[in-house]
Amino acid sequence: MQYIIDACTVINLLHIDEDEFLLKNLQKLEFSICKEVYDEINKNVFKKLQKITPYPKERHKEIEIKLNYFRLCIHRDESYKDLDEEVSELLNYSKKNGEYQSMLLSFYLNTFNRTRVIFYTDDSPAQKKFIPYLQHHKIGYIEDSVDLLITLYRHNDGFSTTDLKRFLSLLYHEYASEISALEKLLQNFEIPKSEIRNSEFSEMVSRLRYSINKLELEVVAKLYSQVKERRNKYSSIFEVLIKFSDFFRSNISSDFLIKINQHIEFVDSRPFYKF
Amino acid sequence: MSYQELFNLKSNPFRLTPAISSQEIIWAGFPIIKDKFHSRIKRAIKVPNSSLILNWGEYGSGKTHAARYFGKESVLAEISVEAGEKIPYFIFVTLPKGKSPIEDFYTNIVDKLDIANLRASFDLLNTELNNYIDLIGDNVFIKNVAKAFFNNDIEENLFRRYLYGSANAADNRALSNHGIQRVLNADTDYSKLLSVIFSCLTYKGSVYSSVILWIDEFEDIAILTKVNGDKTNSFLRELLDNTPNNLLIFLNLTQSALFNIEDLGEYISEALKSRIKDRINFELPKEPEILKYVSELLKAYIIDDLTESDIYFPFNEALLSQILKDLGNVSLRSINEALGTLVDLAESDRKTPIDFEYYTANKTDVIGWKN
Numbered sequence A: 001m002q003y004i005i006d007a008c009t010v011i012n013l014l015h016i017d018e019d020e021f022l023l024k025n026l027q028k029l030e031f032s033i034c035k036e037v038y039d040e041i042n043k044n045v046f047k048k049l050q051k052i053t054p055y056p057k058e059r060h061k062e063i064e065i066k067l068n069y070f071r072l073c074i075h076r077d078e079s080y081k082d083l084d085e086e087v088s089e090l091l092n093y094s095k096k097n098g099e100y101q102s103m104l105l106s107f108y109l110n111t112f113n114r115t116r117v118i119f120y121t122d123d124s125p126a127q128k129k130f131i132p133y134l135q136h137h138k139i140g141y142i143e144d145s146v147d148l149l150i151t152l153y154r155h156n157d158g159f160s161t162t163d164l165k166r167f168l169s170l171l172y173h174e175y176a177s178e179i180s181a182l183e184k185l186l187q188n189f190e191i192p193k194s195e196i197r198n199s200e201f202s203e204m205v206s207r208l209r210y211s212i213n214k215l216e217l218e219v220v221a222k223l224y225s226q227v228k229e230r231r232n233k234y235s236s237i238f239e240v241l242i243k244f245s246d247f248f249r250s251n252i253s254s255d256f257l258i259k260i261n262q263h264i265e266f267v268d269s270r271p272f273y274k275f
Numbered sequence B: 001m002s003y004q005e006l007f008n009l010k011s012n013p014f015r016l017t018p019a020i021s022s023q024e025i026i027w028a029g030f031p032i033i034k035d036k037f038h039s040r041i042k043r044a045i046k047v048p049n050s051s052l053i054l055n056w057g058e059y060g061s062g063k064t065h066a067a068r069y070f071g072k073e074s075v076l077a078e079i080s081v082e083a084g085e086k087i088p089y090f091i092f093v094t095l096p097k098g099k100s101p102i103e104d105f106y107t108n109i110v111d112k113l114d115i116a117n118l119r120a121s122f123d124l125l126n127t128e129l130n131n132y133i134d135l136i137g138d139n140v141f142i143k144n145v146a147k148a149f150f151n152n153d154i155e156e157n158l159f160r161r162y163l164y165g166s167a168n169a170a171d172n173r174a175l176s177n178h179g180i181q182r183v184l185n186a187d188t189d190y191s192k193l194l195s196v197i198f199s200c201l202t203y204k205g206s207v208y209s210s211v212i213l214w215i216d217e218f219e220d221i222a223i224l225t226k227v228n229g230d231k232t233n234s235f236l237r238e239l240l241d242n243t244p245n246n247l248l249i250f251l252n253l254t255q256s257a258l259f260n261i262e263d264l265g266e267y268i269s270e271a272l273k274s275r276i277k278d279r280i281n282f283e284l285p286k287e288p289e290i291l292k293y294v295s296e297l298l299k300a301y302i303i304d305d306l307t308e309s310d311i312y313f314p315f316n317e318a319l320l321s322q323i324l325k326d327l328g329n330v331s332l333r334s335i336n337e338a339l340g341t342l343v344d345l346a347e348s349d350r351k352t353p354i355d356f357e358y359y360t361a362n363k364t365d366v367i368g369w370k371n
Helices: A007-016 A021-026 A035-044 A057-072 A078-091 A098-112 A124-136 A145-155 A161-188 A199-213 A217-229 A235-250 A254-269 B002-007 B031-046 B063-070 B073-083 B101-112 B115-121 B123-135 B140-149 B156-163 B169-176 B190-201 B218-223 B226-242 B261-267 B287-301 B317-327 B332-349 B356-361 B363-367
Strands: A002-005 A117-120 A140-143 B051-057 B089-094 B211-216 B247-254 B276-282
Touching: A002 A098, A007 A021, A007 A035, A007 A057, A007 A145, A007 A161, A021 A145, A035 A057, A035 A098, A078 A098, A078 A124, A098 A117, A098 A124, A117 A124, A117 A145, A124 A140, A140 A145, A145 A161, A145 A254, A161 A199, A161 A235, A161 A254, A161 B218, A161 B226, A199 A217, A199 A235, A199 B363, A217 A235, A217 A254, B002 B332, B031 B063, B031 B073, B031 B247, B031 B276, B051 B063, B063 B073, B063 B089, B063 B211, B063 B247, B089 B101, B101 B190, B101 B226, B115 B123, B115 B156, B123 B140, B123 B190, B140 B156, B140 B190, B156 B169, B190 B226, B218 B226, B218 B247, B218 B261, B226 B247, B287 B317, B287 B332, B317 B332, B317 B356, B317 B363, B332 B356, B332 B363, B356 B363
Parallel strands: A002 A117, A117 A140, B051 B247, B051 B276, B089 B211, B211 B247
Antiparallel strands: none
């Protein structure tokens, strides 16, 4: 089995792994990341909510050391890029982002190393888009950070149920704290006097408030894209949303949040098998 | 000037977020909720037992506003006079959401304690207070820190540095003469120290009758990690256990994307739940309540009482009823937003009074898509 990890998953691991515990456990798995994914991690790892609260400076060094480990996991042999044209057409996908590069590597490793692949990503649209292809061509599976944590727990003796609950809880906190901050800013947002005749503007604010309160994260992400596309028209609300651009980039679904909580409960109610 | 000329109002009364300045904070309408808080605070002043109250409602239902209003010295003084006791000591904090919630909680509370003023208020009672501190609890170190808190001989800035954990070597040397030989520990000392200080503040009811700790955004306990959620529960439980008398804690809880009142049991420990004495619900307001609210709010903003007789001016009752009907069942903040927008529009169009025809022409801007 070959493991490939996406940027959002690595960033989460870097943030929740305060004492390198996860990193040490992760080293026992054979996993790869694409160069583009590494660059994405490097670019975004300190950006989390940076416009609201700066990422703690004292933790920069610690994260940089951990990043070195992920640098060693970059799949240096770029032969997999030779499949670009073929796979791009097969997947009907034109973006050359990290998720796509990871898919390209999955196809390559499965085809030439004859190994099944698990691609870890929390990106909901990427999951929806690529799962059918991985299944149809018998390449492998897509799993998320929750699945990865459970795998690490199951295959490492020193990884206790308390550790598992702690990391799942930290993972939930990573996303939930951003949702809560976003919801509060949207609820407290006052429509500027200059926009009171702009019914499209107030409708956008109302839709955003309504959707975040119902935890319709996919709808909120779509509305964010609309605001971003017409940022001049929606400038004051865009200034609020842009603070959460990394959260929107992570593209997580409401179901994923529910899944994290459900699996925290499963640790006690339906324990995961461990030999 | 336009609000004054057009509407006989000081400014637009319909604000979305509560005012900060104490003079601007008024209570309009909703007499039942007001009475509930009033009687809860009065009871806390008169009855010694400490208690915990939950305030529950949607975003914009008025919980933070209630905290600001009942935190006003004039309001607390009025309730105290009624109860025939001294004023309560009021502390308002927001639930910390970071990775060290207990440290943040403690720091936020210490930030609000005016040490210089408190020392001055308790100056004449200092000997009695020290004897009292000796009687409460068995932790000599905590007692020494509490005594130092009220001790005028210890420089305030030095002592604050100690409380914040940033004392230097010279500070530590000075404090060791007062029996303080180590730093405070978040897990074991913070709640104990605050409890002793709270108990001192209400000693014999001489200066303060009780302590009111009002915690806003408590729903964010749902986004804390399990460990930090447990720590927050323990901290509050210890605070209540170690301050058995004269402490009233209000917890503001908002129905949010990640928190519903039905889930409360998941986040609040049994030990803490058993200490909840009451729940004050901020329900979605009904038409008669809103009409009363609007008339009282307008009255508070009116400049000259004599110029207009209509209590709803610049609106009228029929128009308000129609707007409320169009808005449907919504929070007070949505109502404020709609009426505030209508007033702003009329001000820019220099339209007064605001009638049905004007509202209809601007309905899309006022009502919006969905509230």
